[in-house]
Structure formats: structure tokens, C-alpha cells
Amino acid sequence: MxxxxxxxxxxxxxxxxxxxxxxxxxxxxxxxxxxxxxxxxxxxxxxxxxxxxxxxxxxxxxxxxxxxxxxxxxxxxxxxxxxxxxxxxxxxxxxxxxxxxxxxxxxxxxxxxxxxxxxxxxxxxxxxxxxxxxxxxxxxxxxxxxxxxxxxxxxxxxxxxxxxxxxxxxxxxxxxxxxxPRRDVPPLAARLAASAGTAVVALSLVVLSYQSVAAWIQTSFPGEGLLSEPGDLLREWLLLGAWSGPSTAPLGDWLLYRVADVVMLAVVWWALRLLPGLLTEATAPAMAAGAVCATVLGLLASQLLHWATDDTTTVRGPVSLVAGLGGGVPAALTFGAVAGIAAVVTLRLAGRRDTADAAG
Structure with missing residues (x-):
């Protein structure tokens, strides 16, 4: 088009x-x-x-x-x-x-x-x-x-x-x-690209969003003058979630929240796996935009799962569903774009290796 x-x-x-x-x-x-x-x-x-x-x-x-x-x-x-x-x-x-x-x-x-x-x-x-x-x-x-x-x-x-x-x-x-006509994307290259992109998203969701790491991000950059207290802003653009060990909540609830995180990563991986074949041309801007959208969709899926399993939903009403959607989008934009670039680089490197192996 x-x-x-x-x-x-x-x-x-x-x-x-x-x-x-x-x-x-x-x-x-x-x-x-x-x-x-x-x-x-x-x-x-x-x-x-x-x-x-x-x-x-x-x-x-x-x-x-x-x-x-x-x-x-x-x-x-x-x-x-x-x-x-x-x-x-x-x-x-x-x-x-x-x-x-x-x-x-x-x-x-x-x-x-x-x-x-x-x-x-x-x-x-x-x-x-x-x-x-x-x-x-x-x-x-x-x-x-x-x-x-x-x-x-x-x-x-x-x-x-x-x-x-x-x-x-x-x-x-x-x-x-x-x-x-579907682009001929080698399955192994597509899986490697999806894994590379998902690893970038997991860096935010799993590593940076852990309670102690998030606290370090919040407090380690004091700044000065108008640029003081950048912690909240950094968290907006770097953290896709928030989690801590199971000691802070009942084990069942903790596992349920971790399932939502797994669902998000699964959505991102599957979307990145299919994306190169769906695009008319897997350019870096297209892959970056597609990965951002995939990350946002993963966020929305996890937020919907949180809402569906929240015991207070019947008390708070449907407004709580809308209020719970859309959080984490700045971080999804940051890491989704990087994930898309990582995926397209991996895809091209893997494609060249497959071409070289076929020629050899």
C-alpha cells in the first residue's frame, strides 16, 4: 500500500x-x-x-x-x-x-x-x-x-x-x-530475532522493574536545580512493571501476577516472531514501530489479566478496568523501539549466516 x-x-x-x-x-x-x-x-x-x-x-x-x-x-x-x-x-x-x-x-x-x-x-x-x-x-x-x-x-x-x-x-x-505473498523468513532466524527483541523487553520487565533495582533508579540520580529528582521520570520511561519476592504477598497472588508477566512476554515474542513475515519489507523503522505495538499489546494483555483476577473488581466496578489500562506505555515505547532494532539486526545477521551456509 x-x-x-x-x-x-x-x-x-x-x-x-x-x-x-x-x-x-x-x-x-x-x-x-x-x-x-x-x-x-x-x-x-x-x-x-x-x-x-x-x-x-x-x-x-x-x-x-x-x-x-x-x-x-x-x-x-x-x-x-x-x-x-x-x-x-x-x-x-x-x-x-x-x-x-x-x-x-x-x-x-x-x-x-x-x-x-x-x-x-x-x-x-x-x-x-x-x-x-x-x-x-x-x-x-x-x-x-x-x-x-x-x-x-x-x-x-x-x-x-x-x-x-x-x-x-x-x-x-x-x-x-x-x-x-508471504516473505520467505527462515524459521530459525525469525525465532532468534523474536528472542532477541523479547530479551530487551524482559530487561525492563524482569530486571529493572524488580523492587530493589527500581528503588536504586529512583534514588541514585539526584540531579540539580530544575533537573532535580529525576527518579519518577526515569521510572516512567524505563520500567514496564513492578515486582518483588513472594514474601511480600500470598504465594498464590504472587504467582498469578507473575503469570501476567509471562503472558506479556509471550505476546511480545509471538508478535515479533510473526512480524517479519507480515511486513511487506522488514525495515528498521517498521520493525521498531511493530515492536512498540507488540509491547503495548503485551502490556494491555497483562493488565486485562490483572483486572480479571483482581478480587476488588466487583466492588470497584468497570471504571477500574479503564483506569488500569495504558500504564507503562512510555517504557513500552523505549524498550519496544530498542527491541525492534535488536530483532531486525538479529534477523539480518541470521539471514546472512543461512545464506552463507546454503552457498557453502
Whole structure:
């Protein structure tokens, strides 16, 4: 699928994603109206306002200067959300077109890219948002970390609604919807590439996310001035989870949480195993974007499993499901991109070795 044909579904998807998040943000004010208690309990209404407020234009109080800064931050947020999503969607639709046999993969990749674009958008707009609060020079990096962590849940839901529309449009725009010939990827090379990429993700999920290592990351880089206390920001971009030994929780619960981690790594490995054969060309950017999407999908799978096995779900209600989605996306972006590069390098090295062995 050419970039020109992919541009229309990508642009429509970006506009729809921006409109859905804008609508969600506008709904935050409605939760303060009289009668909300007839639909939501107080805890659920508060949780929903917290989820929706990162995309709301009515989230600032103070003078005109602060209000202008806040509106500027939100304008930057929505514009960059559109741009980042369109850029990623163009690459995904170009290299992973929704033809017969790869449509589910395209759908999942586009869905996973939505929270990634949202993370980048809230990151870019964070300085203006922090300045609008009137204390921008106080603990800047912890504030940035808090802002970055806030935009995921709404984007996950909005992306779930956006991705099918884009796939339908892309199939209409594609002049050749027949299945593409599968790339001849040696099975051993594909498995090695998937293992290399999964090892990179496991570095964050297993090693860096261990309690003592995470605490070291939190406290070992004090920084100075505006760059003081970078621990929270480093954790956002480096840690895909959090875990400790079984002594801190009942063994059954501890094992259940570790099963969720295994599920995440299994999703990443399987996606990276299939990705080179699904792509029209396994370029480094395409593999990096695909690996980021695979890591986000693994995160979502583990978070859904956590929610399904949580004893408090029946008490907290369905809002807890949305609140639990979208965490860890910054780290998924960091390590997913590195995993994709590691996978494509391994794939090419293994392919050259197979070619040399065949020639010999």
C-alpha cells in the first residue's frame, strides 16, 4: 500500500482519535452536574474525572495568563496527538496493509499505536501544562512524570474505536486487497530475532522493574536545580512493571501476577516472531514501530489479566478496568523501539549466516 493511499485512512484515524479524546475531555465537566450520582457512585465519578481531565479544556483555575497557558497546552496536545498518530499509522499501513491474512495484525497494531501517540502528545505539551499551574519551577521532573502517566487510559479506549474505522477505509483504498505473498523468513532466524527483541523487553520487565533495582533508579540520580529528582521520570520511561519476592504477598497472588508477566512476554515474542513475515519489507523503522505495538499489546494483555483476577473488581466496578489500562506505555515505547532494532539486526545477521551456509 503506497503512502498516498495510506494517507486518507491515517488522517481520518488521527482526526477521529483527536475528536474522541476531545469529547472525552469535555465529558469531565458533565460529571460535576447534579444528578451524576444517579448514574455513578462518588468513587466512580471521581475516578472518571481523573481519567478524563488530561484531555479536558476546563482543568485550570486562576488568572487569564494561566488559563491561556492551559489552553495553549491543550491545543499543542491535540495537534501533536493527531500528528504522531498519523505518522505512525502511515508507516504501519504502508508496511502492514490490511489485506487478507494480515487484517487482524493491522487492527491490533493501529489500536496499540493510539496510546503511544497519546504518550508522545502529553510529553510534548507537558511544559505548558505545568507552567499553567503557577508553580512550574517546583519539582519539574516529577511533575513531568505525573503528566506523562496521565494520558493512557482514554487513548486506549479511543484507539479501540478508531482502529476498525481505519482498517475499513484502508481496505477500500487498497487497490489490491488480495493477500500479499508471504516473505520467505527462515524459521530459525525469525525465532532468534523474536528472542532477541523479547530479551530487551524482559530487561525492563524482569530486571529493572524488580523492587530493589527500581528503588536504586529512583534514588541514585539526584540531579540539580530544575533537573532535580529525576527518579519518577526515569521510572516512567524505563520500567514496564513492578515486582518483588513472594514474601511480600500470598504465594498464590504472587504467582498469578507473575503469570501476567509471562503472558506479556509471550505476546511480545509471538508478535515479533510473526512480524517479519507480515511486513511487506522488514525495515528498521517498521520493525521498531511493530515492536512498540507488540509491547503495548503485551502490556494491555497483562493488565486485562490483572483486572480479571483482581478480587476488588466487583466492588470497584468497570471504571477500574479503564483506569488500569495504558500504564507503562512510555517504557513500552523505549524498550519496544530498542527491541525492534535488536530483532531486525538479529534477523539480518541470521539471514546472512543461512545464506552463507546454503552457498557453502
Amino acid at each position: 503506497t503512502y498516498r493511499r495510506a494517507l486518507i485512512p491515517a488522517a481520518v484515524g488521527g482526526a477521529l482519535l483527536a475528536l474522541l479524546t476531545l469529547w472525552a475531555g469535555a465529558s469531565a465537566s458533565a460529571l460535576r452536574l447534579q444528578g451524576t450520582g444517579n448514574v455513578f457512585d462518588i468513587e466512580s465519578a471521581t475516578a472518571l474525572r481523573t481519567l478524563l481531565s488530561p484531555w479536558s479544556y476546563s482543568g485550570v483555575s486562576g488568572g487569564a495568563l494561566y488559563a491561556d497557558l492551559y489552553r495553549t497546552a491543550m491545543q499543542i496536545r491535540f495537534v501533536t496527538l493527531f500528528l504522531f498518530f498519523v505518522a505512525g499509522a502511515l508507516l504501519l499501513l504502508r508496511r502492514l496493509p490490511p489485506v487478507q491474512g494480515s487484517t487482524p495484525a493491522t487492527l491490533l497494531a493501529l489500536w496499540a499505536w493510539a496510546p503511544v501517540a497519546a504518550t508522545l502528545a502529553v510529553t510534548v505539551s507537558a511544559p505548558w501544562l505545568i507552567a499553567s499551574r503557577g508553580h512550574g519551577s517546583f519539582r519539574v521532573l516529577p511533575q513531568v512524570a505525573s503528566v506523562i502517566a496521565s494520558g493512557g487510559p482514554v487513548a486506549v479506549v479511543a484507539g479501540l474505536l478508531t482502529a476498525p474505522v481505519m482498517v475499513v477505509l484502508a481496505r477500500v483504498m487498497n487497490v489490491d486487497p488480495e493477500p500479499l
